[in-house]
Amino acid sequence: MELNVNLGKDSYRILIERGLLKRAAKEIREIYQGKKIAVISDDSVYAFYGESLLEQLKEYWECSAVILPHGEASKSIDVLPGVYAQLLEAGISRSDLIVALGGGVVGDLAGFAAATYLRGIPFVQIPTSLLAQVDSSVGGKVAVDLKEGKNLVGAFYQPKKVLIDPDVLKTLPERYIHDGMGEVIKYGCIKDAELFALLRRAGSFDGLADHLTEVITRCVDIKRQVVEEDQFDTGERMLLNFGHTLAHAVEQRFAYERESHGEAVAIGMYQITRISEELGLTREGTAGEIRKILESYGLPVSCGVHLSELKEAMKRDKKNFKNSLRLILLKEIGESIIYPSDLSFFEDERMV
Structure with missing residues (x-):
């Protein structure tokens, strides 16, 4: 399956195909004819796929690897200076290429490094987690975290190609x-x-086995359309943040060590829908539908803290503008x- 993200000079192709990693070098050759490639990965993903990918790439390019601790x-x-130093040591220039091989952490950090190293060099995304395949590898949002909050330093920087x-x-x-199913359910x-009905019928990730490529493609296609409409996240693209205002606050509250991103998004989607339903903004029963499907895919719906404990982090949310939050709510399933x-x-005293 091939999808095209049409953004003028920043347009690129997304390929979704089983076994695609085995011919990654061939696909990269279509968009890159330079001399050197730096693969940025983490120790967990690299152990599975790093050497075989480098073996392919070395047929055509000088290659080096930057391997980060997973997580x-x-x-x-704070990690970026070390990444920049390794790119410099490898002699990576503005005419060379970065390949991000990993999940959302690697894709976000490698993309931000590509956007800022030597004022910007091209990069390719090869996402290896479900969350990265359906969401973070597409759309050009790249970022790193500060101790004060998630994704507070970032850029819009589109890849040259995405291989899923x-x-x-x-x-x-x-x-x-x-974790990845949290983002799938979001779409x-x-x-x-x-798509929500298909996920509900399947009832588990194993139940999706025959539909997995279709599900990934549907999620990516939704994101592609939204990004084409609103590349810089000023309107329609904000809908992709459903559940994220609470999610980022939950992640920060526990120093990114307890809930994963997808788990936090699951909590955020259910809890904000529960509130909006009580306020008459969402069709009755919607929160219950979301809770059932989240639980069937092994995702949490609460984190056991009062909202007052999360508000400081929410003040720093990127959707907080002039003391106004632009919240993403559902009218009903499929309409946000x-x-x-x-x-x-x-409400401060509400437990979520």
Whole structure:
């Protein structure tokens, strides 16, 4: 399956195909004829796929690897100087290429490094987690975390190509399959009631086995359309942040060490829908539908803290503008809206 992201000079192709990683070098040759490639990965993903990818690439290019510790802690502004130093040591110039091989942490950090190193060099995304395949590898949002919050330093920087191989998900730990399903369910909630129904019928990730490439493609196609409409996240693209205002606050509250991103998004989607339903903004029963599907895919719906504990982080949310929060709510499954509000939307004493 091939999708094209049409952004003028920043347009690129997304390929979604089982076994695609085995011919990654051939696909990269179509868009890059330079001399050197630096692969940025983490120790976990590299152990599975790094050497075989470098073996392919070395047929055509001089190659080096930057290997980070796995986990959210690597997506930190403090890690970047070390990455830049290794790129310099490898002699990577503005005419060379970075390949991001990994999940959302690697893709975000490698993309930000590409956007800022030597004022910008091209990069390719090869996402290896479900979350990265359906969401973070597409659209050009790249960022690192500060201790004060998630993704607070970033850029819009589109890749030259995205190569998605569903077969690599076979090596993912079960928790990170669940993690990715948080974002998959999000797409059904905000834009695709039929996708939501398919997920509900399947009932588990194993139940999706025969539909996995289709599900990934539907999620990516929704994101592609939204990004083409609103590349810089000023309107329609904000719908992709459903659940994220609470999610980022939950992640920061526990120093990125307890809930994964997809787990936090699951909590955020259910809890904000529960509130909006009580306020009469969402069709009755919607929160219950979301809770059932999240639980069937092994995702949490609560984190056991009061909203007052999360509000400081929400003040720094990127959607907080002039003390107004642009919240993403559902009218019903498959239909989402941008709802201007403020922190008073979240009652201090409510437990989430």
